Amino acid sequence: DGGITQSPKYLFRKEGQNVTLSCEQNxxxxxxxxxxxxxxxxxxxxxxxxxxxxxxxxxxxxGYSVSREKKESFPLTVTSAQKNPTAFYLCASSxxxxxxxxxxxPGTRLTVT
Amino acid sequence: xxSVAQPEDQVNVAEGNPLTVKCTYSVSGNPxxxxxxxxxxxxxxxxxxxxxxxNLVKGSYGFEAEFxxxxxxxxxxxxxxxxxxxxxxxxxxREKEYGNKLVFGAGTILRVKS
Numbered sequence: 698d699g700g701i702t703q704s705p706k707y708l709f710r711k712e713g714q715n716v717t718l719s720c721e722q723n724x725x726x727x728x729x730x731x732x733x734x735x736x737x738x739x740x741x742x743x744x745x746x747x748x749x750x751x752x753x754x755x756x757x758x759x760g761y762s763v764s765r766e767k768k769e770s771f772p773l774t775v776t777s778a779q780k781n782p783t784a785f786y787l788c789a790s791s792x793x794x795x796x797x798x799x800x801x802x803p804g805t806r807l808t809v810t
Numbered sequence: 811x812x813s814v815a816q817p818e819d820q821v822n823v824a825e826g827n828p829l830t831v832k833c834t835y836s837v838s839g840n841p842x843x844x845x846x847x848x849x850x851x852x853x854x855x856x857x858x859x860x861x862x863x864x865n866l867v868k869g870s871y872g873f874e875a876e877f878x879x880x881x882x883x884x885x886x887x888x889x890x891x892x893x894x895x896x897x898x899x900x901x902x903x904r905e906k907e908y909g910n911k912l913v914f915g916a917g918t919i920l921r922v923k924s
Binding site (some may be wrong): 698701703728730737738739740745746747753755768785787789791793796797798799801802803804808 | 819842844846851852853854855856859861897904908909910911912914915916917
């Protein structure tokens with residue numbers, strides 16, 4: 698899992714509540730990403746950020762929000778507008794100068810009931 | 811848009827036998843291709859990548875992949891499978907125009923039996 702940490706590992710929330718997932722990296726990577734993983738669907742991109750104070754919507758951004766106030770941090774908020782939030786969430790980072798491979802955190806499993 | 815396909819949901823192989831996990835791609839321009847492995851309830855681990863150069867790419871844990879431009883394939887291979895190789899494998903392609911995001915295949919479950 699490299700130098701990327703995600704917390705918590707498991708998260709339980711009631712429907713209608715917003716919840717924030719943490720992602721921190723110490724790899725000095727410029728770019729950071731949030732993916733959602735559902736069984737049989739691979740990974741889908743929620744948001745990405747290439748530099749501090751800038752981020753872009755991915756393929757499934759509705760019901761999610763992010764911020765990038767520091768290079769090391771890229772928290773994801775799952776809002777009550779997300780209709781099906783129960784999933785495994787993965788954060789990743791990459792260098793834009795070389796390689797392009799992304800390094801992933803250990804993930805957060807969110808369950809909303 | 812770039813895409814990859816993994817035609818097999820699951821691959822079964824006996825320990826000690828060679829393994830192949832298939833991936834085909836559809837891209838405009840030169841593809842940047844990647845293989846990742848995921849163990850249960852864990853993040854993805856990077857195995858190897860193809861950007862340019864030799865068509866046979868060597869990666870972590872004895873894995874290698876063969877880039878075939880004419881067949882638009884990037885199959886993952888290992889000469890001798892281990893039970894510990896049992897996991898979920900993802901092929902991915904880089905989308906240069908979208909922050910270098912990765913587009914993933916649906917994944918292939920590899921089961922190695924002793």
